[in-house]
Amino acid sequence: MDVQAAPTVTGAELPRPGSRRRRYVIWYLLIAPNVILFLVFGLIPMLATLAASFTQWSLLGSPHWIGLGNYQRLASDPDFWTSLRATFEYELLFVLPSAALALW
Numbered sequence: 230m231d232v233q234a235a236p237t238v239t240g241a242e243l244p245r246p247g248s249r250r251r252r253y254v255i256w257y258l259l260i261a262p263n264v265i266l267f268l269v270f271g272l273i274p275m276l277a278t279l280a281a282s283f284t285q286w287s288l289l290g291s292p293h294w295i296g297l298g299n300y301q302r303l304a305s306d307p308d309f310w311t312s313l314r315a316t317f318e319y320e321l322l323f324v325l326p327s328a329a330l331a332l333w
Contacts, residue, residue, distance in 0.1 A: 283299070285298070
């Protein structure tokens with residue numbers, strides 16, 4: 230039976246100290262365009278819309294802060310509840326069965 234020596238690790242096989250940091254910088258640079266596009270076209274417009282929903286604004290003048298007034302008016306509007314019900318019925322009767330059929 231022949232006994233073999235354990236492999237030794239030389240300095241050439243060890244990772245360099247700066248290589249891990251360089252690798253992470255490259256990963257961040259590669260993902261940066263996606264993050265920037267999401268912020269510009271996704272998150273910022275959503276936050277601006279949320280902020281605008283608390284104002285009364287005709288887009289020609291300056292916005293007037295009314296707080297939850299728009300939401301109170303929406304909750305008392307019967308057309309809103311009718312359209313919300315129709316949306317949920319559409320979701321339950323068409324969208325969910327279509328998605329289930331597509332996944333089957």
